[in-house]
Amino acid sequence: MPRGRILRWLIVLGGLHxxxxxxxxxxxxxxxxxxxxxxxxxxxxVHLVDAQGQLHLRPFFYGPRLKDGSFDQxxxxxxxxxxxxxxxxxxxxxxxxxxxxxxxxxxxAGTRLYLMGSDGLGRDQFSRIxxxxxxSLLSGLLGAVFTLLMGALIGTLAxxxxxxxxxxxxxxxxxxxxxxxxxxxxxxxxxxxxxVSPLKAFLLVIVxxxxxxxxxxxRLVRGVVLSAKERDFVRAARGFGAGNGYLLRHHIVPExxxxxxxxxxxxxxxxxxxxxxxxxxxLGIPEPAPSWGNLLASLQQFSVLVSYWWMYLPAVAIVxxxxxxxxxxxxxxxxxAAEKIEVQRGGDPS
Amino acid sequence: MEPLLRAENIAKRYESGxxxxxxxxxxxxxxxxxxxxxxxxLAVVGPSGSGKSTLALCVACLEPVSSGKIWFAGTETTxxxxxxxxxxxxxxxxxxxxxxxxxxxxxxxxxxxxEPLKIQNRxxxxxxxxQGYKLLERVGLPRGKAEQTAxxxxxxxxxxxxxxxxxxxxxxxxxxxxxxxxxxxxxQAQVANLLLDLQNDLGLTYVFITHDLAMAAxxxxxxxxxxxxxxxxxxxxxxxxxxxRHDVTRRLLLATPxxxxxxxxxxxx
Amino acid sequence: xxxxxHRLVQGVLLLFGVSILTFLFSTLAPGNYxxxxxxxxxxxxxxxxxxxxxxxLDRPLPMRYARWMNSIAHGxxxxxxxxxxxxxxxxxxxxxxxxxxxxxxxxxxxxLALPLGVWSAxxxxxxxERALSWFTATLLVVPDLVLALGLLILxxxxxxxxxxxxxxxxxxxxxxxxxxxxxxxxMALPVAALVLSALPILVRHIRAAVAEVLDAPFLRAAxxxxxxxxxxxxxxxxxxxxxxxxxxxxxxxxxxxxxxxLVEIVMSWPxxxxxxxxxxxxxxxxxxIGGVLFSTVFLxxxxxxxxxxxxxxxxxxxxxxGAR
Numbered sequence: 001m002p003r004g005r006i007l008r009w010l011i012v013l014g015g016l017h018x019x020x021x022x023x024x025x026x027x028x029x030x031x032x033x034x035x036x037x038x039x040x041x042x043x044x045x046v047h048l049v050d051a052q053g054q055l056h057l058r059p060f061f062y063g064p065r066l067k068d069g070s071f072d073q074x075x076x077x078x079x080x081x082x083x084x085x086x087x088x089x090x091x092x093x094x095x096x097x098x099x100x101x102x103x104x105x106x107x108x109a110g111t112r113l114y115l116m117g118s119d120g121l122g123r124d125q126f127s128r129i130x131x132x133x134x135x136s137l138l139s140g141l142l143g144a145v146f147t148l149l150m151g152a153l154i155g156t157l158a159x160x161x162x163x164x165x166x167x168x169x170x171x172x173x174x175x176x177x178x179x180x181x182x183x184x185x186x187x188x189x190x191x192x193x194x195x196v197s198p199l200k201a202f203l204l205v206i207v208x209x210x211x212x213x214x215x216x217x218x219r220l221v222r223g224v225v226l227s228a229k230e231r232d233f234v235r236a237a238r239g240f241g242a243g244n245g246y247l248l249r250h251h252i253v254p255e256x257x258x259x260x261x262x263x264x265x266x267x268x269x270x271x272x273x274x275x276x277x278x279x280x281x282x283l284g285i286p287e288p289a290p291s292w293g294n295l296l297a298s299l300q301q302f303s304v305l306v307s308y309w310w311m312y313l314p315a316v317a318i319v320x321x322x323x324x325x326x327x328x329x330x331x332x333x334x335x336x337a338a339e340k341i342e343v344q345r346g347g348d349p350s
Numbered sequence: 351m352e353p354l355l356r357a358e359n360i361a362k363r364y365e366s367g368x369x370x371x372x373x374x375x376x377x378x379x380x381x382x383x384x385x386x387x388x389x390x391x392l393a394v395v396g397p398s399g400s401g402k403s404t405l406a407l408c409v410a411c412l413e414p415v416s417s418g419k420i421w422f423a424g425t426e427t428t429x430x431x432x433x434x435x436x437x438x439x440x441x442x443x444x445x446x447x448x449x450x451x452x453x454x455x456x457x458x459x460x461x462x463x464x465e466p467l468k469i470q471n472r473x474x475x476x477x478x479x480x481q482g483y484k485l486l487e488r489v490g491l492p493r494g495k496a497e498q499t500a501x502x503x504x505x506x507x508x509x510x511x512x513x514x515x516x517x518x519x520x521x522x523x524x525x526x527x528x529x530x531x532x533x534x535x536x537x538q539a540q541v542a543n544l545l546l547d548l549q550n551d552l553g554l555t556y557v558f559i560t561h562d563l564a565m566a567a568x569x570x571x572x573x574x575x576x577x578x579x580x581x582x583x584x585x586x587x588x589x590x591x592x593x594x595r596h597d598v599t600r601r602l603l604l605a606t607p608x609x610x611x612x613x614x615x616x617x618x619x
Numbered sequence: 620x621x622x623x624x625h626r627l628v629q630g631v632l633l634l635f636g637v638s639i640l641t642f643l644f645s646t647l648a649p650g651n652y653x654x655x656x657x658x659x660x661x662x663x664x665x666x667x668x669x670x671x672x673x674x675x676l677d678r679p680l681p682m683r684y685a686r687w688m689n690s691i692a693h694g695x696x697x698x699x700x701x702x703x704x705x706x707x708x709x710x711x712x713x714x715x716x717x718x719x720x721x722x723x724x725x726x727x728x729x730x731l732a733l734p735l736g737v738w739s740a741x742x743x744x745x746x747x748e749r750a751l752s753w754f755t756a757t758l759l760v761v762p763d764l765v766l767a768l769g770l771l772i773l774x775x776x777x778x779x780x781x782x783x784x785x786x787x788x789x790x791x792x793x794x795x796x797x798x799x800x801x802x803x804x805x806m807a808l809p810v811a812a813l814v815l816s817a818l819p820i821l822v823r824h825i826r827a828a829v830a831e832v833l834d835a836p837f838l839r840a841a842x843x844x845x846x847x848x849x850x851x852x853x854x855x856x857x858x859x860x861x862x863x864x865x866x867x868x869x870x871x872x873x874x875x876x877x878x879x880x881l882v883e884i885v886m887s888w889p890x891x892x893x894x895x896x897x898x899x900x901x902x903x904x905x906x907x908i909g910g911v912l913f914s915t916v917f918l919x920x921x922x923x924x925x926x927x928x929x930x931x932x933x934x935x936x937x938x939x940x941g942a943r
Binding site for chain 1: 775776876919
């Protein structure tokens with residue numbers, strides 16, 4: 001049953017999103033807190049058995065120590081094992097955006113545990129990836145929501161009222177569809193002020209995505225509305241004296257829900273990627289706010305590419321989400337197709 | 351006696367748009383005139399493409415006519431504005447050919463049947479439910495099935511729901527556009543009998559559209575034969591079947607098994 | 620024939636519309652962007668004034684647009700403030716580099732995808748096809764950015780291929796064969812990134828189109844006539860599955876200029892991508908507009924090419940088009 005599949009993928013995606021939403025709890029440190037004495041540290045290894053061969057019940061790690069004769073190469077200081085504490089108290093944050101909290105899943109006192117290494121300013125990459133995910137995913141989700149709202153509105157107007165409105169709107173959609181959308185997004189970004197606050201940049205990205213991406217959903221929704229308009233149950237409702245508002249709300253718009261959901265599953269990962277691309281190139285979310293895109297920006301330097309492989313990890317973070325959304329989109333597509341067949345057959349359960 | 355419905359010289363033209371801006375005009379109806387008296391049934395027959403469904407939509411005021419006039423119970427429906435139209439609508443209702451298309455498959459039978467009441471703002475929620483159950487029972491659907499979605503019923507049952515829904519606003523005129531054509535033979539007979547019973551009980555007037563002359567003769571008091579948008583023959587059922595005057599009628603009779611043998615006798619034009 | 624003419628006219632009108640749209644977007648730029656140029660010490664104020672009057676940047680939008688259209692007629696496409704040259708020649712050079720990359724990648728991708736797609740459509744369900752399915756599914760979930768960066772890191776650490784640019788130092792001194800080899804080495808990485816990201820989609824579409832055709836009765840009849848399998852697959856099945864594939868090919872052609880934007884930037888390939896980025900950061904707006912228009916031309920041309928090919932390949936379309 002395609003419905004079961006959809007549910008499974010929703011659960012998977014829900015879990016992934018929950019992980020990111022709880023960035024405050026899962027991340028041990030503040031994402032913008034710098035430590036200029038320890039730039040580009042490799043991921044700290046967590047041990048259970050120490051250098052003397054003794055087993056510790058609590059996982060521990062070694063602090064960084066400069067290698068002899070070097071001033072930027074670090075190694076483990078095996079003389080002093082530092083224990084990790086679970087449910088430790090750490091930097092303040094707001095759980096889910098509004099509950100002030102101080103407890104983190106794990107933390108350390110003093111020396112920091114860089115689970116995924118540190119960046120050029122000594123900030124903890126693990127924490128930054130978690131927080132960055134919040135921004136990148138939110139851009140994708142909100143961008144998709146606005147795009148679909150715009151597309152659904154325009155598509156419904158065009159399909160339901162027809163006539164010159166329909167022709168005009170569809171010509172406009174054709175225009176937007178003719179443009180390579182990444183180019184258009186870039187061009188749009190080009191014409192807006194380059195240096196803005198992170199919040200403004202976030203809004204610009206979302207608005208930009210909606211401006212560029214409304215055309216395809218609009219066309220799809222229009223198709224659904226056109227065919228729904230011709231269904232006899234709409235005619236019958238008119239026969240009972242229903243006005244346009246009633247028809248739209250009760251009969252036409254519900255028909256568009258499945259195509260909108262499928263489009264959502266397709267657009268969200270695309271938009272997250274678009275935000276990542278923009279931020280990677282310096283056109284999106286600016287420092288110090290982390291986003292998966294600007295976390296990768298340092299890879300544009302050759303030295304980083306060669307020596308610091310862990311700076312690539314933010315790129316990998318998006319992959320499970322792409323898998324989840326693609327799975328959801330496929331399952332929704334199958335469900336949509338199955339529904340169409342059922343309607344054609346006259347809805348007979350046999 | 352005054353006719354309940356009178357049509358005078360109705361014409362309906364459609365514009366079909368082709369590529370590169372060319373448009374073709376399709377004349378679906380031309381010069382159609384007839385009258386229907388209360389509590390009678392007018393059967394409209396004809397080959398496909400003869401304009402029967404277009405006529406149904408025009409008489410039901412679901413499509414505007416290009417020219418001509420229609421009177422219903424003394425009021426000229428072709429001259430009404432939207433507000434006045436809304437007041438008339440409860441009196442003229444339609445049952446469509448394909449119940450899979452005329453019933454929203456996601457809705458329950460109860461919701462479907464009470465939709466007209468909701469739109470016309472009659473009764474409160476509780477009373478509407480009761481009305482809904484009564485309507486369903488009248489067409490032979492038990493209360494227990496009322497919450498099932500339309501998709502879960504058989505073809506014949508769906509058409510019963512459609513009929514029940516059409517009766518919700520207590521119409522005087524019911525237009526049945528090939529309402530039995532999509533059903534199996536045995537089910538057709540059942541629903542046809544239901545329609546006759548309802549007509550007797552409620553004093554309804556029917557316009558019955560069909561391509562099946564036998565069904566038309568069975569249900570209709572008068573028969574109108576259509577071809578290419580015009581009425582080519584109009585008379586009582588007996589006259590049309592026993593003494594057809596137009597070629598089209600004769601052809602229809604020949605194609606219809608089980609009608610009076612007189613139809614097979616060749617007629618001089 | 621009239622149908623094709625109609626589509627051509629539609630395409631041209633579309634380009635006009637696109638140019639107006641992009642110009643409209645440029646009005647979002649706050650203030651007069653020449654003001655930002657003033658901050659750049661390399662551009663003298665005399666140049667600025669000359670530019671201002673020539674491009675009528677103080678005048679309202681329709682006049683600016685008309686002036687820009689005029690410059691298109693002269694083959695200039697506006698003026699680049701950063702490079703101090705008309706936009707068109709700048710775009711041509713970069714576009715040539717981009718096309719070098721994308722044409723190679725597209726040909727390679729199709730050359731790989733066609734046999735893979737046809738072959739996997741035939742052997743549905745058996746394990747080699749399952750393995751291919753897995754491989755394409757994995758590639759599909761890896762976004763372009765991740766793929767490009769990943770390849771870059773691999774190359775940098777292994778040193779197999781040069782990690783950027785189009786030519787090594789001392790390129791001019793190489794023999795023709797040496798030049799060709801140097802170019803190939805530089806192209807290898809970006810082409811690989813492009814092919815790997817395009818391959819799974821192509822294979823999927825080809826497999827779906829061919830699989831649908833393989834179930835058709837006419838193919839079984841042909842097999843019963845004893846036609847050898849390879850001929851069956853490629854001469855019969857592929858031809859019948861051609862329609863969606865031609866549309867796909869048209870799309871491939873359409874994205875020749877725009878699909879490699881990211882890969883070029885990441886791998887420092889001197890194509891349209893890096894030019895566009897530079898232009899954005901330097902607020903060189905005519906270059907941005909010109910770049911967008913250039914790649915749109917290709918997109919529209921690609922669609923038109925698909926229409927043309929479909930018209931030629933599928934007699935049904937000719938009949939329908941002729942009847943109108």
